Structure formats: structure tokens, C-alpha cells
Amino acid sequence: DVGLADPQALVVVEAAAAAFERVGLPEGQFHLTQAALYLATTAKSNSTLGYFDALQAVEREREDAVPVHLKDASRDKEGFGHGEGYLYPHAYRDHWVAQQYLPEALQGKTFYQPSDQGYEAGIKADVERRREEQIAAMLESETTLEEALTFSPTDRAQERWLRRAISDAGRRMGEVRDKLFAAVPVHRHHLILDLNAGSGLLTWEALRLAPEGGVWALARDARSADTLRRQAAQLSELGRPVILQGDLDDLDALLAEAGYDDVRYDLLVGRNVLTQRADRAAILGRLASRLRVGGAVSLAEAVPRRAQRLYRLVDTSSLDADLVARLIECEEAIYADPDDPMTNWDAADLEAALADAGYTRIQITAREVETEHLVTAEQVARWFGVSEGSRPTYGQHLAKGLAEDEVARVRGLLLRQLAGQTVSWHSTIAYAVAYRE
Numbered sequence: 065d066v067g068l069a070d071p072q073a074l075v076v077v078e079a080a081a082a083a084f085e086r087v088g089l090p091e092g093q094f095h096l097t098q099a100a101l102y103l104a105t106t107a108k109s110n111s112t113l114g115y116f117d118a119l120q121a122v123e124r125e126r127e128d129a130v131p132v133h134l135k136d137a138s139r140d141k142e143g144f145g146h147g148e149g150y151l152y153p154h155a156y157r158d159h160w161v162a163q164q165y166l167p168e169a170l171q172g173k174t175f176y177q178p179s180d181q182g183y184e185a186g187i188k189a190d191v192e193r194r195r196e197e198q199i200a201a202m203l204e205s206e207t208t209l210e211e212a213l214t215f216s217p218t219d220r221a222q223e224r225w226l227r228r229a230i231s232d233a234g235r236r237m238g239e240v241r242d243k244l245f246a247a248v249p250v251h252r253h254h255l256i257l258d259l260n261a262g263s264g265l266l267t268w269e270a271l272r273l274a275p276e277g278g279v280w281a282l283a284r285d286a287r288s289a290d291t292l293r294r295q296a297a298q299l300s301e302l303g304r305p306v307i308l309q310g311d312l313d314d315l316d317a318l319l320a321e322a323g324y325d326d327v328r329y330d331l332l333v334g335r336n337v338l339t340q341r342a343d344r345a346a347i348l349g350r351l352a353s354r355l356r357v358g359g360a361v362s363l364a365e366a367v368p369r370r371a372q373r374l375y376r377l378v379d380t381s382s383l384d385a386d387l388v389a390r391l392i393e394c395e396e397a398i399y400a401d402p403d404d405p406m407t408n409w410d411a412a413d414l415e416a417a418l419a420d421a422g423y424t425r426i427q428i429t430a431r432e433v434e435t436e437h438l439v440t441a442e443q444v445a446r447w448f449g450v451s452e453g454s455r456p457t458y459g460q461h462l463a464k465g466l467a468e469d470e471v472a473r474v475r476g477l478l479l480r481q482l483a484g485q486t487v488s489w490h491s492t493i494a495y496a497v498a499y500r501e
Contacts, residue, residue, distance in 0.1 A: 069109035069182035076102050107182025114177065177298060189272060197234040197241075200265040236435065240364050240493065241265050244333055245273060247427075247497045248360045252276045255327065257354065258305075259312065259334030259363075260284065264292050266333050267305050279305040280324070282315060312337065312347060315354070328356040335364045342405035344414070348421035355500040361423070363496045365414060367430065369399050369407045370492035372437075374447070374458070378481045387470055394465040398458070411494040423498035430494050437489030439482040448475045 066073040080099035084092035178188040244266065250256070254277045256270040261281035270279045283289035289309035296304040308318045319325055332351055338344045351361060375395055380388045399407045411430040418426045448459030448471070462471050 065108050065110060066103060066106055067109045067112045068184050069107035069111075069179055073103060073106055107179075107185075109179035109181050109184050111177060111179050111184065192268060192272075193238065194234070196263070196265050196268050197238040199263045200234070200237040200241075233435075236433070237265055240335060241269055243495060244335075244362045244364055245269060247362050247495065248331060250274060250331060254330035256280070256331045256333060257329045258282060259332055259337045259351070261292060261307075262288055262335070264295060266335065267292065268295075270331075270333065271299075271303065271305060275303065277330070278327075280308060280319075280327075280329075281305045282308045282310070282312065282318070284311065285309070312341075316350070327354075328359070329354055330356060330359050332359070332361040333363070336366055337363055338414070338417075339365050339368065340406045344409070344417040345420040348417055348423070352421055352423060352500050357500060360497060360499050361418075363414075363494075365494045365496065367410060367492040367494050369410050370430075370432070370490075371399065372490045374478065377439075377487050378477055380477070383473065383477065387466070387473070390465050390470075391462065391474060394462045395458075397464075398461050411492075414494055414496055418496060418498045422500070424501045426496070426498040428494060428496050430492055433491050433493060435489050435491070436486050438486050439484070441479060441483040444475065444478050444483055447478070 077099045080095040083095040086092075087095065178184040178191050180188060250270075250273045252274055254274040256274055256277065256279050258264075258267045258270060258279070258281040261267050261283045264281065267279060267281040281292055283292055286309060289307055292305070292307050296307065306322060306324065308315075308322060310318045316325075319327065332355060338347065341347060348361075355361065373395055375388075375392055380391070383391070402408050411428050415426055415428045447457060449457050451457050451460060459471055459475065462474060466474070
């Protein structure tokens, strides 16, 4: 009944029992009384009961594989890659790192929920924030912004685990969240709208920062909305966010349908809200009407135009100079298409769109991010695959300026030099803060 609300309770009881055994009756009753009163008056939590749910889940899924980066790195290492990609937690800040510790069948399931009592109340926020970082990293790896290079099916689960572990994606998601909310003053009574809720990384932080206000979350698909609702069900009814499902273009209609047509927000926050939109200024203008006077918008937008160029990752000296020149020209053309809303803008264009929409006190910060990225043979194959959508793959882009055999030579070069290698991968995030006056 006490559990982790007071981890010292077990120590106190054990000490009282030992003292009773040593002293005996009648004086030993004082020690038993002390233990009973301590337990009666300390904080209570039954969160450790989650162990039994976890045990049953593991027993049901006992055949599922342990993530490869957690396997013994000292045995069979060469043949099976055991331990590859493992991140040693004690080498990281706070001796913790977000990586996948569970088999795929157990991934995303929650068994332990800290109570708001005693010791657990002190660790609750940290546990929740780290869990949210892991979930966001998991979903980020499934919807990665490599769309400029490939639209083929996503990685198999094991590959995603390894790449996520090596890139330390959970920590990076936490950094983005913290920068977004640190950029503007947030008060406990504020009304906040998460414009692209996804896993809820920003939604749950908004709830912690504005517990006396209100939080709305716009989920773009049914899966995200259902996940958010299940997580919100653990909260008191008054403490839950309002979950909306639909596209950003339908925001006004969704709010009206839910009975919040007249609500004006203190803060609009979001990740990758505008990255692939051609009508950025128009969208920002509509969003401005949802802000109260003095309200702010805080955005973090990936900038595909500044994405990692593949030709910069390899030694091209084995190719003809003319082929190298045309390779560079074809790859740069991917990011220079004026008709492609994903790649035809930069941080300065985001600033201009905010100004055109009537915002003031605009601040734009473009931050280059360098991460360790595992390139797999499967990933290279996807780069040179056939698009299942309207966007061509990297290989199809190259085919516009290279002969078929030349594309094959480039593919072979990437396979030889990159497959199975961890490389420094560069990307850029544009942080934008602006106000409605």
C-alpha cells in the first residue's frame, strides 16, 4: 500500500522488526508502534502492482526477440551483431538515455504510472517526460523526414530500433520540446493548442506548464488521436486535453463542432506544422485569428532544403569527373525545385510568411543538427526504389540526368561505402516565435 510513494518505509519496518526481535516485550512494542504509525501517516501508492501486468505481457510474448543492441556484445559479436548500437546510459546526462529496451510486441505499452504521492510525486514529471521522449522517437523513426529521398515502405522494426538507439532520437525530441516552450512565457492559466500533436510530446508538456488553463491537441490521424485519448483517460476529467482529429485546414470546423468556436489561445505550438505546405502564409493568417491579442506562436520546422546530401558522404574519386558533376547537379536539383513545397523554402521564407500573416516580434533561429545515423543496405535500396506516391525517389531523380548504368554505379558506390556504416548526418530545424498584437 505504501510502495514507491515512500521507498524508506520498507527500511523503517525492517529496522523496527529487528529492534523488536532484539529488545523483546514489553519495550519492543514501541518499535512496532513506530512502524505502524509511520506506515499509517506516510504517502501511499500501489503503482508496483503494474509488475503483474508486465509479467503477464512478457509471458504472452516470450518468443519475441530482445532488441539486438541489448544482447551480449562479448559473444557471437562478429556473426550476429549483438550489442551493436548499444548506448551506455551512464555516459549520458542524468545517467539515462532513450533507447529501445523492449521487444517489438511490448513496445509502447505502459505498465508503471507514478502516483502523485510522496517520493513518486517528485519523480513523476521526469518519468513522464522521458517516456514521452521515447514514444516521440519511436514515431519519428516511423515517419522520418527522408521523404525527399524516398517514399518507399518504412524500415523493418529491428532496423528502426538500431537507428533510433544510435541517433539518440529521444533526447533530441526532448531538446526540441524544451526549446519550443522556453521561447515564450507560459503561465499556469494559459490556453494552449498543439497544432500537430502526434505522440503528444508537446501536449503533455503543455498540461504540466498550464494545469489551471486548458490544452487542445490536433491529431492528424485516427491512430494518434486514439493513442492520445487512451493516455488522457489516466488523468482526471478536468485535467485532460481536448483531443481533435483532422487536418489543419479543418481546425475551425473541428473547434466549432466540439463547442470551442469562441476560444482564443495564449499559445499555439507545434512541430513540423508547415514543412510540406505551399500555403504557409495563408495558414499562419488563419491561425493568428485563433490567438488572443498578445498571444504567441512557437514552431519548430524541419528544413528539407538543408537536408544531408548523399554525395557528401562518399568518396567519389572512383567515378569519372563528368559523372560526379552530373551526380551533384541531379542531387542539388532535388532541393532547388521551385514548385516543390517541401524543398522550395528556407528559414527566411518562414519569417516572410509570418510577416505577411500579420505577426510581429518575429524571431527565427535556424539550428543545424548533427546526429549519428546508421545507413543500412535496405535504406540504400529504398533510395533507389520505385516511388509508390507522386514524389520520385532519389534514384528516379538521378535518372533524369544519368544513364541507367551510371545510376547503377552510383548505387554500388553508396552500398560499398555506406551500408552498415554510421555516418554524421546533418539536418536543420528552424525555430520560429511570433506574436499577435
